[in-house]
Amino acid sequence: MMKLKPDQTRTYDLEGFKQRAACLCFRGEQEDEVLLVSSSGHPDQWIVPGGGMEPEEEPGAAAVREVYEEAGVRGKLGRLLGLFENLERKHRTHVYVLAVTEILEDWEDSVNIGRKRQWFKVEDAIKVLQGHKPVQAEYLEKWKSAGSPSVPVSGLLPCGNPASQADRA
Numbered sequence: 493m494m495k496l497k498p499d500q501t502r503t504y505d506l507e508g509f510k511q512r513a514a515c516l517c518f519r520g521e522q523e524d525e526v527l528l529v530s531s532s533g534h535p536d537q538w539i540v541p542g543g544g545m546e547p548e549e550e551p552g553a554a555a556v557r558e559v560y561e562e563a564g565v566r567g568k569l570g571r572l573l574g575l576f577e578n579l580e581r582k583h584r585t586h587v588y589v590l591a592v593t594e595i596l597e598d599w600e601d602s603v604n605i606g607r608k609r610q611w612f613k614v615e616d617a618i619k620v621l622q623g624h625k626p627v628q629a630e631y632l633e634k635w636k637s638a639g640s641p642s643v644p645v646s647g648l649l650p651c652g653n654p655a656s657q658a659d660r661a
Contacts, residue, residue, distance in 0.1 A: 501547055512542055512585040513551045514585050515559045515569070517592050523591075527611055528617055530609075535606070538612070559590060564597075564602060565596065568590065572587070574631075614636065
């Protein structure tokens with residue numbers, strides 16, 4: 493079942509890339525299990541929850557909104573992991589770390605489109621994503637290489653120009 497958003501306004505950067513936000517949602521502060529959701533277009537495939545930013549929306553707020561809608565979770569927003577570019581789909585995604593503190597029994601996408609969610613060990617999630625979402629697998633690879641505990645978003649500097657950060661991801 494496709495997720496229809498007829499009234500949604502897409503936001504793009506100056507280079508024409510769609511602006512997106514996502515979270516690596518971890519169970520608790522240990523960050524040893526990550527939550528993936530079923531794809532709306534391919535329900536047999538798992539993806540990192542995230543989506544398009546709304547006009548005037550900050551990336552962190554968009555990430556929190558998207559995981560609430562798609563995964564039915566709330567939590568403590570941690571560090572900005574990076575800005576990841578998908579040239580094939582012409583997306584740039586701000587990816588954050590989120591420590592899950594609340595899991596809703598029923599949530600928007602479970603009710604509306606039958607979306608599922610599942611916890612994965614990090615290594616298993618990377619394997620699951622590599623085939624159909626290699627850029628999302630990169631989110632977890634970067635998280636593994638960073639190896640530092642989450643820090644509150646308030647301690648982060650503004651992202652600046654996305655084009656200048658695309659090569660860092």
